[in-house]
Amino acid sequence: MESVNPNEKPAKPTEDSDSSFTRSAGSQKTCSVSIPDPTPGELHGPKEGVDIFGYVIGGVAAVVAAPVVLGAVGFTGAGIAAGSVAAKMMSAAAIANGGGVAAGSLVATLQSAGAAGLSASSNALLGAAGSAMGGWLCGSDD
Structure with missing residues (x-):
């Protein structure tokens, strides 16, 4: 086991051209961590069109199917x-x-919705729930 000098200041991290950060302190071990560069213009979210399709179809289906x-x-x-x-x-x-x-x-609320239809806020809530369910059902296995 190597001895550590508590009075010695650790070296500052340096950045290499490949986005790798290295820290070293004298004769001590060197620690290096590579951080991948994100692709320019890459969106962080669903990776495939089928994921978006699931969210849209789920939301629309829930609002249309309710009545x-x-x-x-x-x-x-x-x-x-x-x-x-x-x-x-x-x-x-x-x-x-x-x-x-x-x-x-519950019976009175459902009868009201069946007779007069759903309000805009109820449709929005129903659409959001359906969208989440559709995204979950059609999500990728990544």
């Missing part, structure tokens, strides 16, 4: 469809609340 799915489960513009999943949800909510559906409950 279709709400209608399919029974939350329609004309009200809750008889015999549907929505009707079963409404029945369970009414029984749990002593005969009525509470304002602001």
Whole structure:
């Protein structure tokens, strides 16, 4: 093991032409670290077009599919469809609340969205969630 002189100042790092930084102190060991140069104009983000495609498709699909799915489960513009999943949800909510559906409950919120559509902020939130899911599903294996 080499002895270290506590009074000796370490040498300052020097930069070589290949972006390698070297530190040495007298007869002590030399430590060298190479830092790769980034490619000029390189964007740090998705590496392939398929990643961007996943984000876009996921966001658009979520916003477009929401009203279709709400209608399919029974939350329609004309009200809750008889015999549907929505009707079963409404029945369970009414029984749990002593005969009525509470304002602001899941059933009431979904019925409002099915009848009047989603607000701009709801669409934005839904699009962001769908975009994240699409990016995750279509992400690269790198």
